[in-house]
Amino acid sequence: MHKVESPTRGDVDTKAAEAGSSMVFFPSQTTQKELDDIMDSARNGIGLAGSAAVGNVGPIVGAMDIGESDDAYLFRVSLPGVSRDENFSCDIDPDGTVFIKGVTTTGENTVCKHSQIFRMQTRNLCPPGHFSITFQLPGPVDHQQFKGNFGIDGMLEGIVKKR
Known part of the structure; x- marks a missing residue:
């Protein structure tokens, strides 16, 4: 796990990026461009912002698993205490980038x-407030072929077809 104090400085540890997956904690006021720039340099990383990045109490928001079959990807994300309301969204880009906000x-x-x-x-329990989670699936997807279920147990489970 790697902590970046300020994504505006562009400090991305290239050795860490070469080593594999990383988790990047962003300040609460991170812009989407700053988030995208950091995530582009760490394609196997997980980006956490807002209350998901605090992580100092309770169960962490954003702990996840990714699975793969011949024609699809499965991901599960732990979202304890997250409201399933109009503030919640899960979007997937064709390149396999998953964006979760709530x-x-x-x-x-x-x-x-x-x-x-x-x-x-x-x-x-996790601190209250807005959060965002961004991570990359192993390959490109057909983002129109996404099925998600946000259960009452606080687990978001998504299946998306490979492209």
Whole structure:
């Protein structure tokens, strides 16, 4: 795992890129261009931004597995505490780049439920806020042939046909 303090400086460790997969943590205000530039130089990497990059408490947002069959790729991404609402999206580019964006809703200091206010004594879940995850599948895909399921268990599972 490699930590890049500021993607604007263009500091990409070429030895790390040659070594294989890497995980890159971005500042919360990273632009899409900065994210794309870093991910282009680390094609086997995973980019995390926002609350997914904090990783200092609770289960990490964005832990994932990738599988391959003769004609498709399968990916599973752990998204604990992520809302399945209009803020959530999962998009795939034809080159196999997967973009996931959303909002985590756990880990806050105060929780309002059933007309009651709870001040949390422990906060072991991932921090609340916006996040993005970007990773590269092993090859190009037919992004029109994507099937995804975001289960109540917090797992996003996607299958996309190879091109």
